[in-house]
Amino acid sequence: MPATTTRPTASRDEGTVQARTARQQPTNGARRLGNLRHHWWGILLLAAAALVFVVPLFILVTTAFKTNSDIYTWPPKVLPTDLTRDNLTTAWQLAPFGAFIKNSVIVTVVGAVAKVVLAVFTAYAFAFLPFPGKNVLFLVMLGALMVPGHVTLLVNYITIGNMGLINTYAGIILPGVGSAFGTFLLRQHFMSLPTEVFEAAEVDGAGHLRKLGSMVLPMSVPAIATVALVAVIDEWNSFVWPLIITNSVNMRTLPIGLMYLKANDGMVSWGVLMSGTLIVVLPMLLVFLFAQRYIVTGLTGAAAGSGR
């Protein structure tokens, strides 16, 4: 999987687009003006591209706060005449959004933390601890990246059923906790750390836990953040597995709750559906806003392994 192997290394030099353009722009303001005059059509295209992606989000946000009389009118109103919270209230009445939010938060936090912890320990083991057949084992683990998640649904449902965990948090979380991609990314990072530091420590007889806690982890914050953020996004947005493995309304996570709301809403009010949607979208948009760099590197790498 050479394409996969190169990705995390390539991303480490932080060649993130945004960072680079942002750094260059202020320095050559003169050229920038020239650019402007030269490339007006480029700017136009850029604006058009932005519009294509902003307009649906704009519709989402405004509709969530529009009254029905603003939504069901023609020609359409771009902005709400009154801001209303009724949609949110109605969404709460039609579906247990409190429970959805609670479930999503629990599943996301516990799932992501467990995934990161397992990935850190596994990566540490593969990077620093001796084990016969370790490299073969590593390849076997990487092989899991090739298994398409959708094909595992049926059997995992049966497995979780046999464990008596259907409709439980453990049932939702457990199959997603094992992490081959995160382990791979962290192991590559750990192995790139300067070994001299560790050798000095080994003379000291520093235990492995201390080595992990006081040296490897502090030196790997960006890599771990990347793995954690990808895990958070995956868990929060996860759809088909929570759909299958839960069967009572009160155990549904937010994305499934949205489908429930839609079915319950009977296509009556777009405002209600949009306010529910906003609750699903907003947290991840905020996370993205503040951690864009890590997320972009992480997700571009994660694509190699269908999110496992």
Add this chain to the structure above:
Amino acid sequence: MATVAEEHVGVQRTPHPSPPRRHSVLHQRRQRRGAALFALFAFPNLALIAVFAYWPVLENLYLSLTNWDFISPEPIFIGLSNYAQLFTSSTFLDVMVTTVTWVVVVVGASLVLGIALASLFSMKLPGTAAVTGIVFAPHVIAGAAIGAVWLFIFDPNYGLARTLFEAVGLTSPSWTTDASWALPALLIVSIWKGVGFVAIVYLAGMQGLPSEVLEAARLDGANRWRLFTRIVLPLLSPTTFFLVITQTIAAFQAFDIIAIMTGGGPASATTTLSWFIYEQAFQRSNVGYSAAAGTVMFVILMVITMLQFRYVERKVHY
């Protein structure tokens, strides 16, 4: 399973690293302690991967040879009947046609639009950073949420679709409830969600191109289009290949957008292989039949992944 076997072999084989003879006893003890710690650190994760990624492939293969409804005590072995039924069913043929259409259109359009966006971004015009972020944003949003928003956009009575169609003097179709418009609607949404990711990967690829080569070509008087088709595109072939594979694998498994927008309908107009697998197992309790369809998906994606292995190693570059 494999991991447990490894462990036993491991314990017997450990004590034979040759180096420092003097400290060999110490060294051995250290190795053994290290191996024990390795097991402690790595095996929980490896066990989960074995149980929830590898075991399903094998068990799914077995289930595909049986007839079961989740409820009756045991799956009944029926040989290849499920496959025979799949491959002679006109419904399944339709499903495969829909799936291939989906994959080809989504992957094709995402790549073309993605590289166009990346070219635009690589001009480093003012505002590029913000637009890059905006275009990528849908990739971090739940497909279910995106589906819900577009459901409203496609509303022929009050949605943006009506505005746009009326602007050019047409009447908007009833997208998601019209059998001939539902699939195009979902394709648009799927492309909208995924194209930003493709653009970012292409952009990273473009920034890694050797600037001397591009500069030389420019000095030789190559115009933009020639530069792009003769130099940039061939140099980006590894990126393109990576994207084709990963996007194809993702497109085959598209689910949440279908679930919230059409539920595979109207009739079965948007039933892809991924929806079919879900529907057969979890809405109709045809476990064996669903497993057989799952195996079909597994084999197709395996072949594509193998192609990646072979092709990337041998060729791809320029």
